[in-house]
Amino acid sequence: MLLIKNGIVYTMAGDLIDPGNVLIENGKIIEVGKEIRTTLKPDTFVIDASDLWVMPGIIDAHCHIGITEEKDGIEGDDCNEATTPVTPYLRAIDAINPFDPAFHNALQAGITSVMAGPGSSNVVGGQFAFLKTHGRVVDKMVVLAPAAMKVAFGENPKNNFKESNMSPITRMSIAALLRQELFRASQYKLKKEKAINNNEYFEEDFKLESWMPVLNKQIPLKAHVHRTDDILTAIRIAKEFDLDMTLDHCTEGHIIADEIKQSGFYAIVGPDLSSRSKLEVQNADFKTPGVLTKAGVKVAIISDHPVTLIQYLPLYAGLAAKKGLGVIEGLKAITINPAIICGVADRVGSLEVGKDADIAIFTGNPMEISTETVYTIVNGEIVFQVNS
Incomplete structure (x- = not known):
């Protein structure tokens, strides 16, 4: 005891x-x-x-701890399989290194669990996992895997594949590729269900099987969205396919707070302490969590480690509290809210x-x-x- x-x-x-x-x-x-x-x-x-x-x-609802380690070069970076735009079959648990020093930094800050997974270079990046920050074996640290399916809109996939002279290089193409993949997965699901109901043999497809937890609403899409148009495109597509989704980063969420509330989706906000290095984050502001919360949106605040360091996550919540979120809602945004948003509130938060x-x-x-x-x-x- x-x-x-x-x-x-x-x-x-x-x-x-x-x-x-x-x-x-x-x-x-x-x-x-x-x-x-x-x-x-x-x-x-x-x-x-x-x-x-x-x-x-404390809980970080979006980071890349253990996947993008605090080391130079490709040896410690397994965040993006930036060779093809659609990779739903990738699993975070196969790349998370528990010996990343950031795990110890997290524990020193009172951070006991995280949602970690692939980056945003791809239209579909792969499966996130929710895990504890203490341990040496990923399989023993995991609370939920898969926990979400990463998808990305906006500048990151545009810029990544423009350099390779392949699609997508426009926002239209990003949306079209995601729709195409979801359509293929939906058709696969119908064929599989029909075969099972008729007691017929069905050959499973490794890549498309990874979409089944998403289509069955067991896990959400985890949508990398900054600008208002990208946020609204993500909402549009999720509604078309009747999917659950979280709006990650949600940088301009304060501009369309009512629309986000009406969508019913959660907002995972941040990082707001990093530089405004891209056009789509020019309106980043610590006021966003407060505006969204007052509109009735459930909000989590994140580090996006290593974009901003995970050990300072409580301070990011403090800056949001100062800009209108308030103390209690600030504490909720790094405890119970991320637990609810990540689907693990029965265990933590x-x-x-x-x-x-x-x-x-x-x-x-x-x-x-x-x-x-x-x-x-x-x-x-x-x-x-x-x-x-």
Whole structure:
């Protein structure tokens, strides 16, 4: 058993318990409250969290940790298979290196889980995975894989394939290639279902099988979109094929907040601290999460590591809080909201009985620059302790 006692407990499930206690056993939270009723075992390890903030572990809903390592050259970069525009069959779990130092940096910042996957050079990049930040074996770190299918609109695929003198080099072609692929996958799905219903032999297609979780709404499209026209094109295509989707980056989302709300899709916003290096990010601003939240859109804030460094994710949320998002919504944007958006809220994102014991303990508000991480706990195990 592990007992965290006397902390300022932000459950992110609607409750602030001060002072509060969290009891953990076998990697799970078994009790949260002002008092602990469970009889403690003699070997229970106790953390006195007096005057400390106790929160669910922080979550990054979009990054490339372990795939684009903080090293120069191709050796540490497996982010983009930029040789052909449509690669839905690629799996993040086959490229994530748990020994990327960024994982340790994440743990030092109280970040306990991430959504990681391919980059945005391709129209379809492949499958993301949701995983814990502690571990040495990817298969043991994974919470959900596949967790989303990466697709990209706008400048990145245009510029990548223009250099190769092949399609796509226009936004029209990006949309057409994605529609074509989704149409092929939909036809494949119908043929497969018909064969199964008629008890007939059906030869599976390795590439098209990767679309089945998307078409069955088990996982969403994860759409790289910055500009308003790209956001609206992504929404248009997702609606045409009746798919779930997240709007990743959503840089100009504040301009069309009502349209995004009407779409019903979630926004995964950032990175806003990076330079405005492309035309499509000229309107990047930390006000975007606040505007979208006030319009009724559920928002997560991201690092897009290594575009901006993952260990500063809480500070990015703080800058958004300063620009109109507010403190509580800022905390939600890096805890419970990304858990809901990534489809793993049954396991992480809040301090509730039955959930994974992924917990971060801070000297104060983690969105403030002077705050230190005191403990990071993953699956009930202390994996980082300040000055240890």
